Amino acid sequence: MRLRTSPAKLLVLVALCLVVLVELRTALAFVGVSLSIGATVAVGVAAIAALLLWAVRPAGSGE
Amino acid sequence: MPNGATFADAYPTQARHIRAAFWASFLSLGVGAFFGLIQALHRTDILRVIESQTYYTVLTAHGVFLVISFTIFFLVGVFQWAVTDSLERPPVDMRFTWGWYGLMSLGASLTAFAILAGFTDSIDVRANVLFTFYAPLQAHPLFYVGLVVFVVGTWLAGADWFRSWLAWKGDNPGERIPLPTFMVLTTMIMWYISSIGVAVAILAFILPWSLELTGSLNPTLTRTLFWYFGHPVVYFWLLPAYLLWYILLPKLAGGRLFSDPLARVVFILFVLLSTPVGIHHQYLDPGISEGFKFIAMTNTMFLLLPSLLTAFTIIASMEHGARQRGGEGYFNWLTALPWRDPAFTGMALAGMVFAFGGFTGIVNAGMNINYLVHNTLWVPGHIHTQVGTAAALTFMAGAYWLVPQLTGNRLVGRGLALVQVVLWFVGIVFMTNSMYRGGLVGIPRRTAEPQYEGFEYEVAAGSVGELNAQLAIGGTILFVSAMLFLALMVLTAFNGGTEPIDDGSIPPALSGPEDSPAVLDNLKLWVAIAAVLVVIAYSFPLASIVSRGGLFGPDIGPIPVAIDAASTVARTALEAVSAVVR
Structure with missing residues (x-):
């Protein structure tokens, strides 16, 4: 299967997603928006799934 | 060094010496990481394999093995590589070089013995005093003797590098100091100036007191002397990481260092500014x-300058490298960086965490806001982002490039190495985010039992249970990552009959030493200015502390930390009652 990006970049992007998710929950709490663990995990799964879908989607499809 | 040759080919004896330093460092990393895992699981009450009374032995071991032994053994290896490679000459006398390594090993072993003996009752030696060994907590004299011998070893290492440079200077009159050697020499100047504080604290006060030669000491004085050294030691851990960012990262990115003069300015600023700031650790003293x-707070804020200069220079160098590799656009050049390379990715992620941790450091340094987080879990959160990642992850990533150069072997498991550095990045963010948030609501550091009966912390988001789970998950990921790193290093060491992918050459900077003022290389001048700043910052506070409490304090006896708790309580109560009766 050909990826739109290299596995290494994908790994780094997934790691960044996790990190943003953890820190975003804290940042949102400071402005009065509290995300439950369940909601945080759901957002994380959705974000990483979207990232993986983008990566495996053939380049040029949908254009 | 001939083209295509590794460091091990050009300098086999020196490579063996550096490998020995790295193995001592990696052994310490393994032991320290193990104690870190025990701690993370214990204080979160997820898994308790020790008694809470033993927690301080574990905590002391975790601190000393990682921030003293792991970091400093690694940095002397890196510095030896940097000096030898950039001066293109071996040390003047390898017996001397092995001598200081032997002293460091002896000192580390003595201190390690004093700490680890705390796990058994069959040996009457204890050192449950944590990495900061604040008096009146008292350790066995072996603990202090070991530290002194270790530090003397580092002093001699510095003397060895100065000797190499002077020999090179004799053969190359009028030449600018090669940048890697300049970085080593300036770092060692800072180390000499700052470690005098801890040497005086131990040799003049704490060691005689632990040997019962003196009956008392002044804890404020010894704490102040400790922090005189305690803040610059952070830069002693960090500047080898800076060296790798300045020297290695641009090459790994595919380019060249953006500016040699800026790098020199940064290291000189650390010589000048890193020592007269230690009192910011004592805001609540x-x-x-x-x-x-x-005054200490104001000085500390100036330290942002070299860090910001470094961020600019390193990112500019990375962008240059990416554009050499075909990267284009305002941000798209980021995708052209060699993310497959664990050495590059590890250092880049370490730099990212360092930037974040730097902002949390501003909170620590600000006198008023420090009161909010002082002695809370926030502080270990900060140290784990800075030393535990900016330095430690850079060292591990650097080892993925350096160890093949030092062994002549190809790195085993390049893909796994990438997973390892990414795991560390994720683990540290999980763990430190929990620590920072816990610290903000006042959860204390340095305790096995952070939860109190009849009291609930009001966490901004989630609960203490969630924070604990996050801390334990992060700590476990970090442990797995550390073990993976060690396994890859062992496998690489035995991967004979192979060759490293990369050659050992370091390309020259885009703006070289010829663009920097010659005064930057006038080390005597910077030493003199640094000394004046230290005298200005510390003479009045020290005089004031001594005039209030005396050199040897107002009759402060030791607090042995590993004795029968019941008898201590009984004795303290009796003393209190007798004082009242009198």
Whole structure:
């Protein structure tokens, strides 16, 4: 299967997603928006799934 | 060094010496990481394999093995590589070089023995005093003797590098100091100036007191002397990481260092600014006037300057490398960086965490806001982002490039190495985010039992249970990552009959030493200015502390930390009652 990006970049992007998710929950709490663990995990799964879908989607499809 | 040759080919004896330093470092990393895992699981009450009374032995071991032994053994290896490679000459006398390594190993072994003996009752030696060994907590004299011998070893290492440079200078009159050697020499100047504080604290006060030669000491004085050294030691851990960012990262990115002069300025700023700031660790200490603390805070804020200069230079160098590799656009050049390379990715992620941790450091340094987080879990959160990642992850990533150069072997498991550095990045963010949030609501550091009966912490988001789970998950990921790193290093060491992918050459900077003023290389001048700044910052506070509490304190006896708790309580109560009766 050909990826739109290299596995290494994908790994780094997934790691960044996790990190943003953890820190975003804290940042949102400071402005009065509290995300439950369940909601945080759901957002994380959705974000990483979207990232993986983008990566495996053939380049040029949908254009 | 001939083209295509590794460091091990050009300098086999020196490579063996550096490998020995790295193995001592990696052994310490393994032991320290193991104690870190025990701690993370214990204080979160997820898995308790030790008694809470033993927690301080574990905590002391975790601190000393990682921030003293792991970091400093690694940095002497890196510095030896940097000096030998950039001066293109071996040390003047390898027996001397092995001598200081032997002293460091002896000192580390003595201190390690004093700490680890705390796990058994069959040996009457204890050192449950944590990495900061604040008096009146008292350790066995072996603990202090080991530290002194270790530090003397590092002093001699510095003397060895100065000797190499002087020999090179004799053969190359008028030449600018090669940048890697310049970085080593300036770092060692800072180390000499700052470690005098801890040497005086131990040799003049704490060691004689632990040997019962003196009956008392002044804890404010020894704490102040400790922090005189305690803040610059952070830069002693960090500057080898800076060296790798300046020297290695641009090459790994595919380019060249953006500016040699800026790098020199940064290291000189650390010589000048890193020592007269230590009192910012003592904002809550009684016995030091607020004015001195305010001056220390102001000095500390100046330290942002070299860090910001570094961020600019390193990112500019990375962008240059990416554009050499075909990267284009305002941000798209980021995708052209060699993310497959664990050495590059590890250092880049370490730099990212360092930037974040730097902002949390501003909170620590600010006198008023420090009161919110002082002695809370926030502080270990900060140290784990800075030393535990900016330095430690850079060292591990650097090892993925350096160890093949030092062994002549190809790195085993390049893909796994990438997973390892990414795991560390994720683990540290999980763990430190929990620590920072816990610290903000006042969860204390350095305790096995952070939860109190009849009291609930009001966490901004989630609960203490969630924070604990996050801390334990992060700590476990970090442990797995550390073990993976060690396994890859062992496998690489035995991967004979192979060759490293990369050659050992370091390309010259885009703006080289010829663009920097010659005064930057005038080390005597910077030493003199640094000494004046230290005298200005510390003479009045020290005089004030001594005039209030005396050199040897107002009859402060030791607090042995590993004795029968019941008898201590009984004795303290009796003393209190007798004082009241009198």
